[in-house]
Structures are given as C-alpha cells and as structure tokens.
Amino acid sequence: MAAREQAQPTRTSPFAVLTAAVFAVLLLWFVYSVAHVLLLLFLAALFALFLAAIIDFLQERWRVPRVAGVMVALVVTGVGATAVGWLVLPPVARQTQALITALPAQIQVWMASLRDLTAQYPLLAAVLPPERLSEQLSGLAQNAGQYAAGLFPVVFDTLHVLINFVSVLVMGIYMALRPEVYRDGIVSLAPPVHRELVRDILADLARSLRAWIGGQMLAMVFLGVLTWIGLEILDVPFALAFGVFTGVLVMIPFFGTLVSTLLPALFVLGSGGVGHALLVVLLGLVVHLIEANFVHPLIMERRVHLPPVLSILSVLIMAELLGPVGLLVAVPVLATVMVITRRIYVHRLLEGKGFRRFVRDTPSEIRLPDGTLRMDAAGVSIPAVLEEAGSAPR
Secondary structure (H helix, E strand, O other), rough: OOHHHHHHHOOHHHHHHHHHHHHHHHHHHHHHHOHHEEEEEEEHHHHHHHHHHHHHHHHHOOOOOHHHHHHHHHHHHHHHHHHHHHHHHHHHHHHHHHOOOOOHHHHHHHHHHHHHHHHHHHHHHHHHHHHHHHHHHEEEEEOOOHHHHOOOHHHOOOHHHHHHHHHHHHHHHHHHHHHHHHHHHHHHHHHHHHHHHHHHHHHHHHHHHHHHHHHHHHHHHHHHHHHHHHHOOOOOOOHHHHHHHHHHHOOOOOOOHHHHHHHHHHHHHHHHHHHHHHHHHHHHHHHHHHHHHHHHHHOOOOOOOOOOHHHHHHHHHHHHHHHHHHHHHHHHHHHHHHHHHHHHHHHHHOOOOOOOOOOOOOOOOOOOOOOOOOOOOOOOOOOHHHHHHHOOOO
C-alpha cells in the first residue's frame, strides 16, 4: 500500500503554477525594460573575449602573467585603432563629405533617367511616378543630417555615448582580467549535478563567439580592401568611402551585402550608364562570394554555422527590439541562442538525455581500446564527448 502511494505522482498546486507564471511574466518585463543595459553587458563580454584571445596567445607562447597580458592587449588594441583612424578616417571623411555634397546632383541624374524610362514604358509611370519620387529623394538629400540624427540619436548624445563606451571598456577589462570569477558565478547558479554541463556550455559559447569576432574582423578587412581596389579599377568615385562602408556593413547579414553592392552601382548609373553599373554589381557579387565560400569558412573553422534564414530573422528582430544598435549584435546573439538551444533543448530534451540526477556509490569508469579516442583536454569536456557519442547519462 505504501509503495503504491509512493508511485502516485504528486499534484502541482494551482497557486504554485500561478506564482511561477506571474514571476516569469515579471522577469520577461524586467529583461525587456533593461534590454539596452544588457546589450552593453553583451558588448563588454565580446570585448573581453577579444582581449582574452590576445592574452591566451601571450600566455601560451611566452607565459606572460595575465595582468601584463591585459596591459599588452590594451596597448595593441589602442595602437591598432589609432593607426587605422589616422590612416583611414581623414580620406574617408573627405570622400563622405564630397559624397553627401554630390548627392543632390546625382539624384537629378537618376530622375532624368527614370523620366526617360517612363516615357518609353508608360506602365512603369504608374508603378514609379517620377514627380513623387523626385520630391521624396530631394527632401531626403536636403535633410540627410536630420534623418541621420533621427536614425541614430545616441550618436549625437555625446555624454551618453561616452558613458556607454567607458562602461563597456571597463566591464570588458574586468571580465578579461579575472574571467573565472564571473564564469564560476554563473556556474554556481546551476544545481551541482548540472554544473559541469553549464561550464562546458560557457566554454562552447566562448569558442563560438571568439571565432565570430576573429572572422568578422578579418572579413571586414578583406571585403573593404577588395571592394576599394575593385572600385578604383572600375573608376568609381569615392571608392575608399564605399570600401569602408562595405567593410562595416559586413556585420549585418544579407542587408549589408545588398546595400553595399547596390549603392555604388546606383551612384554610377547616371554618369557611366547601365553597363558600368552592372560591372559594379558584378564586382560586389564576386567579392562577397569569395568571402562567403573561401575566406569565411577558413576563418571560422566551421565553428559558427548560422543558417541564412535565421540570420535574417535575427537582424529583423534585433532591429525591432533595440534599433540600429541591435543590427550590430544580431549575429552574436543568434550564435549564443543556437549554442544554448543545441546543448540544452536538442541534446538534453529532444534526444532524451534529460536532466535527471545520476548518482553512483562508486566512480564510473569508461574503458576504451587504445587509439579509439583522442581529444584535447583543454578544448573538449566530458559532457561534450558523451553527447557526441550518444551515451550521456539519462
């Protein structure tokens, strides 16, 4: 009788379910309210991972103490950013100013070409009325500064930007200086039986995000330089500005490629004709295809595989939630969500490996023949090996 009573499942109290639901709603509301602060924390974590990559390299190669490694990483980063700014920013600023100045005249050239097309094809005039488009584009050119201020208000709030920048910088330095404090703090929030899994997921996240950071930096340089050289060969005005613009927009999947390819083509459409514009589009397609199929897989080492549809959805969602700044972190946020989903939802729930407590009186031993399994102890953990082998404890 007692055994039968123990076998019966316990009923959950409706009050407990209601309390949990209210708590979940309040938690989601709180997260949404402080989303911009959490965004700063995420940016600081990315900066810490960037610094940690340099620090780990120095420690592995020359056994540099971590404090000294942080100082060297900051100096290298500062010198690199200063050199790039000193070499690139002045000509880019001049070309960008000249581009904005030439934009009204270029719009008139576009409208003249559009009027010629509508005269030849009357049906096109019903779809793209030239007078209405002329008014909209002229207003856009005359109020470009006001539109930019409306799209990026945080850029013009100098004090706000300075506070956010310093906050990200300081938090990133502290996290890079003593990462074990924050890693162990997150691990301690999990039940003891699952702490090894949480530690392994954090290591997986660090590897994936570090691969993404390195890949993005090299991809920006590759796309920017090749686009600049190709536009110079095709005699496109403001080639350097368009090259830097292409390198920056590589952080935004699909939409960045589309805009950075079409914008220089539209600019030469009126002066160089359709043939010249098609050559510019072809150049953009070839450069992005080379980067996507050869450079990107080589840099990422197949550690960060993001389906294109999910990348586009991530950009749209983050732009809706956080505005223009969300575009910059859409891909790393997606990579984080995919790692957590794969390791917890797919491996542990869908594949039936579960979260049950697994206790033995004596330690377990896994015996394998010699040469059957080889792994790097620093890069692979026991939960990851068991998940790959399909023999994690249930």
